[in-house]
Amino acid sequence: MFKFTMKKLWMLTALIGLLSIVMMGCSSESSNTSDDGKKDGATKISVSALNNYPPLMFKKEGKLVGFEHDVLEAIAREENLEIEYKEMKFDGFIPGLQSNQVDVASSLLIREERKKVVDFADVFLKSGLVLVVAKDSPIHSLEDLKGKTIVATQGSTTLEKAKELAAKYGGEAKPLKETDALYTDVENGNSDALVLNSPTVDYRLKVDGDNVKFRIVGEHLTVDEHAFAVKKGNKKLVEKINSGLKTIKENGEFDKIHAEWFGK
Incomplete structure (x- = not known):
């Protein structure tokens, strides 16, 4: 009788342990999304940023804000990216890409000479x-x-x-x-x-x-196109930026951001 009871107790203990493992797995699956909407395993990227270039990118109350900032954050949510902003002087943006200090350069206008040294994602704003x-x-x-x-x-x-x-x-x-x-x-x-x-x-x-x-x-001196840039040959990151940009344009998020900063 004693042996039988001990055997049952051992089986019950094993069953409880198994159930605990299953519950832990379920808990892990249900908590793989953080409060900011990013899933676990988000790809981390660094972005060079100006802190005094309103309304595209600038600092307000100690935090980076602006049209470009909001577009980047919206793309990041869609593509599960985690952004680290690195405040830099503008003339360090392209060298920063080339030396792997940053993965993405913001606030750049597309120019033929720049195309020779960096790759541009799709245009997100036209100006002059x-x-x-x-x-x-x-x-x-x-x-x-x-x-x-x-x-x-x-x-x-x-x-x-x-x-x-x-x-x-x-x-x-x-x-x-x-x-x-x-x-x-x-x-x-x-x-x-x-x-x-x-x-x-x-x-x-x-x-x-x-x-x-x-x-x-007078009138505009040029007609310009703004796009995010990456190190030459980083096609995977260009694809992610383009994919996210396309999504937020299709779901209306881009228009909301544009209206907030430009009123139209």
């Missing part, structure tokens, strides 16, 4: 470069740039355009590393005009409202 001056500036046309100093962001296409305008109209192109510094330089009279992307300028004028200190001269 504009010439900006102080509200009371005597500059009202490109011809008025004769002998004037045009400031732009070092290492960017804005500086290329500033140099082109300076050469054409007999002025001087001046590089600065910080986007905010461009406005300050013009406001303080150290430079006469600046060149920037239209979304950034439009956002600045909108935020300034009645206290606006700047104005755009």
